[in-house]
Amino acid sequence: MHEVANTPRGRGVLACIQCGRCTSSCPVARVVEEHNPRKLMEMIILGLRSDVLSGRLPWYCLSCFTCLDRCPQGGDVGEAMFAIRNLTVREGNIPDGILAQAKSLFENGRVVTAGRMALAQRVKHGLGNEPTVDVEAVQKILKRTHFDKLISKGK
Amino acid sequence: MKYAFFAGCLIPAREPHYENSVQKIAPELGIELVRMEGANCCAPFSIQSLDYTSWLALAARNLSIAEEMGLNIVTLCNDCYESLLMTNTVLKEDKKTRDKVNKILADVGLEFKGKTDVKIFSDVLYEDVGLEKVKNAVKRPFNGLRVAVQPGCHLSKPKRLHSIQWMGGTALDELVEATGVKSIPYERKEACCGGPLRGVNDEVALHVAKQKLDSIKSADVGCIVTVCPFCYLELDMGQIELKRRTKEEYNLPVLNFAELLRLAMGMDLEDWEVRAHRIPITKILGMVEAK
Numbered sequence: 486m487h488e489v490a491n492t493p494r495g496r497g498v499l500a501c502i503q504c505g506r507c508t509s510s511c512p513v514a515r516v517v518e519e520h521n522p523r524k525l526m527e528m529i530i531l532g533l534r535s536d537v538l539s540g541r542l543p544w545y546c547l548s549c550f551t552c553l554d555r556c557p558q559g560g561d562v563g564e565a566m567f568a569i570r571n572l573t574v575r576e577g578n579i580p581d582g583i584l585a586q587a588k589s590l591f592e593n594g595r596v597v598t599a600g601r602m603a604l605a606q607r608v609k610h611g612l613g614n615e616p617t618v619d620v621e622a623v624q625k626i627l628k629r630t631h632f633d634k635l636i637s638k639g640k
Numbered sequence: 641m642k643y644a645f646f647a648g649c650l651i652p653a654r655e656p657h658y659e660n661s662v663q664k665i666a667p668e669l670g671i672e673l674v675r676m677e678g679a680n681c682c683a684p685f686s687i688q689s690l691d692y693t694s695w696l697a698l699a700a701r702n703l704s705i706a707e708e709m710g711l712n713i714v715t716l717c718n719d720c721y722e723s724l725l726m727t728n729t730v731l732k733e734d735k736k737t738r739d740k741v742n743k744i745l746a747d748v749g750l751e752f753k754g755k756t757d758v759k760i761f762s763d764v765l766y767e768d769v770g771l772e773k774v775k776n777a778v779k780r781p782f783n784g785l786r787v788a789v790q791p792g793c794h795l796s797k798p799k800r801l802h803s804i805q806w807m808g809g810t811a812l813d814e815l816v817e818a819t820g821v822k823s824i825p826y827e828r829k830e831a832c833c834g835g836p837l838r839g840v841n842d843e844v845a846l847h848v849a850k851q852k853l854d855s856i857k858s859a860d861v862g863c864i865v866t867v868c869p870f871c872y873l874e875l876d877m878g879q880i881e882l883k884r885r886t887k888e889e890y891n892l893p894v895l896n897f898a899e900l901l902r903l904a905m906g907m908d909l910e911d912w913e914v915r916a917h918r919i920p921i922t923k924i925l926g927m928v929e930a931k
Binding site: 492493494512513515516517541544545547548549550551553554563567568570571574579580581582583585586587590594595596597598599600603606607610611612615616617618619622623625626627629630632635636 | 652679684688689697737831834836837839847848851
């Protein structure tokens, strides 16, 4: 539990009283039986490290923050999900879609880039090119935070 | 009213028609948008899921650029808004984290000083321009067209970060209704569109979107109006995907609020902008009152 609680976004797990309000307000829990934020908090409290970090559970969260506003303990479950995912990716558990965005960020300074058609459309209709990005500065920052090494752990 | 204009990644690349509507209405409302050259990705959900410090440093770099411009920052995207607003709040409140981030920013010749405010375009319209002025700019209102307003989560969640309570309050409905439409209450109005899970878990994303679309369909509205580029994509493209997979048809046009306001202000959308919508919006275009 402390591995999560000691991270800046994971402190909320210490406040969890297992009331289940997060699950009752979660839009994903309504459509995916396997996803249950309260249960995930319980697994963390019990210290079930490998079950928490190896599975799909933290990747069901939409980060819509409904649970965060509704937690009676100020437990910030939706924030803790980021803390869990941060630990999860250190085990190499990075979904393809996330990895693709991360690679684009490192290469282009943005997670989505305009295709040739969109660029032509922008210029034709007076919007100009995409705003420039200082990719060198982005890479400097991401090397310093070891983001480049982190994403090389992904598949 | 002058702002550092943070365009983000998604809108310039995938929704230039949305950006164009904002560029068309802004000068009419006394809003000046200054491009932020050199700025990077806001660091949304995907990047925040990977690494805390990288997120804060990238977002703080954008905030520092706006500070150097001496302007408040405005974004058109709910996700950029969440990332920048949350970073701004964390770094203003927590000196230790600010010092840590500033050590990283020093490498790229910047420093976060906490001198800019983060706004989303709806904040600017409601707070800085003001509802009355927006109403006065409407020259050809929609005549009571029934719409479903889709706020999008990060417009106002988590609540503690926001001065305007866009959800659970009437602010967004007031703003949208300034165009002469009627905002119809519907179930799951404040629920997520499902969009953040695109590329992570498409099945779940579509399932969440379907629940939302089912609710909207039963509210008997002419179209969906959103302020979020992710909700726009999810609800517009999502209908195409649902039709392909389940044969279910919704035929609910999705407009960004900036487009709706532009129409009501008396400016037509251009052909390429109309065509950018996957669910045809032509029936909505004809519903403004004659000039």
